[in-house]
Amino acid sequence: MRLQYSPNIRIVEMPCSGTIDHRVILQAFEDGADGVFVAGCLEGDCHFQRGNLRAKKRVQAVKKLLDEIGLGGERLEMYNLSSAMGPRFAEIANEMTERIRQLGPSPLRKEGGAA
Amino acid sequence: MIVAQQKNIKDIAEMVADAQKVLLAGCAGCVTVCLAGGEKETEVLAAALRIMRKLQGNPLETVTYVATRQCDPEYIEAMDGLVKDVDAVISLACGVGVQYLAERFKDKWVVPALDTKFVGGAVKHGVWEERCGLCGDCVLHRTGGICPIIRCSKSILNGPCGGSQNGKCEISKDVDCAWQLIYDRMKALGKLDKLMEIQMPKDWSKARDGGPRRAIREDVIIG
Numbered sequence: 293m294r295l296q297y298s299p300n301i302r303i304v305e306m307p308c309s310g311t312i313d314h315r316v317i318l319q320a321f322e323d324g325a326d327g328v329f330v331a332g333c334l335e336g337d338c339h340f341q342r343g344n345l346r347a348k349k350r351v352q353a354v355k356k357l358l359d360e361i362g363l364g365g366e367r368l369e370m371y372n373l374s375s376a377m378g379p380r381f382a383e384i385a386n387e388m389t390e391r392i393r394q395l396g397p398s399p400l401r402k403e404g405g406a407a
Numbered sequence: 408m409i410v411a412q413q414k415n416i417k418d419i420a421e422m423v424a425d426a427q428k429v430l431l432a433g434c435a436g437c438v439t440v441c442l443a444g445g446e447k448e449t450e451v452l453a454a455a456l457r458i459m460r461k462l463q464g465n466p467l468e469t470v471t472y473v474a475t476r477q478c479d480p481e482y483i484e485a486m487d488g489l490v491k492d493v494d495a496v497i498s499l500a501c502g503v504g505v506q507y508l509a510e511r512f513k514d515k516w517v518v519p520a521l522d523t524k525f526v527g528g529a530v531k532h533g534v535w536e537e538r539c540g541l542c543g544d545c546v547l548h549r550t551g552g553i554c555p556i557i558r559c560s561k562s563i564l565n566g567p568c569g570g571s572q573n574g575k576c577e578i579s580k581d582v583d584c585a586w587q588l589i590y591d592r593m594k595a596l597g598k599l600d601k602l603m604e605i606q607m608p609k610d611w612s613k614a615r616d617g618g619p620r621r622a623i624r625e626d627v628i629i630g
Contacts, residue, residue, distance in 0.1 A: 314447070315451055319454065322458060357416070360416050360455075361416060361462070362458075362462045362463075400458060400461055400462065
């Protein structure tokens with residue numbers, strides 16, 4: 293399965309989506325990310341019972357915060373898929389890339405800075 | 408513990424609009440437990456303010472520090488060095504912490520990031536409820552460990568009143584009638600006869616309407 297997906301995606305591995313912290317997401321934006329998506333396991337399939345459900349709530353909270361501070365919550369999204377769903381991952385990566393392209397580069401980035 | 412909640416971030420940003428560098432001071436006491444002003448909340452607020460200001464084209468430099476407690480002078484002394492070169496201090500402590508910082512750092516603009524709400528505890532993860540009215544004259548030994556001062560909407564001492572319906576208070580179907588709770592508990596303890604004693608009007612001079620109160624332990628005062 294040699295799937296192609298947008299090369300602009302940088303993967304940050306976490307032990308479980310439940311370890312996602314508001315600070316990690318905000319740091320990604322401060323470091324220049326145009327968008328962030330959190331890929332958690334399918335709902336009901338969390339090895340730690342509720343990690344992905346807790347991540348979902350946290351992502352919602354950060355989306356709200358991004359709206360409040362003017363960066364825009366639509367630059368952040370949470371998706372649920374299993375690690376065996378390669379085609380879906382590629383699809384999400386492309387979908388998110390397309391969404392961010394529509395929104396344009398992050399206004400936090402310096403002029404001409406790297407993604 | 409003291410329960411507090413963060414103010415709207417735009418209001419906090421407005422308070423330090425003139426500052427170029429701020430110290431965000433968290434507190435490892437009550438506000439850490441109620442997830443309003445601990446290490447994590449301090450760093451999240453700092454990042455959010457930095458992003459907000461950068462978007463406005465007026466970048467903000469932030470320094471963060473979390474004191475063991477902001478309500479004890481010895482723990483805020485450690486901030487002396489950090490406060491020196493900032494334009495303002497944002498305290499994520501309760502109102503006590505904010506005042507202690509303002510008192511120590513006399514030439515600094517010290518602002519609150521939180522609204523101090525009440526004295527209470529967690530009823531479940533993420534939900535806190537008021538439990539003590541700080542009346543200064545505890546009556547819990549007469550009411551089965553349930554406070555009628557803060558949990559009864561009328562703070563009555565000889566309840567329930569006519570607004571108690573099916574165990575709920577007339578103000579909301581979500582609020583338990585404190586006096587129903589008291590009655591049920593006293594009944595379970597076999598102490599209903601205690602409720603037959605009429606409680607005299609409470610001595611409110613020990614409550615908060617007579618200026619700031621003081622608690623003194625002569626035996627531990629030094630000097």
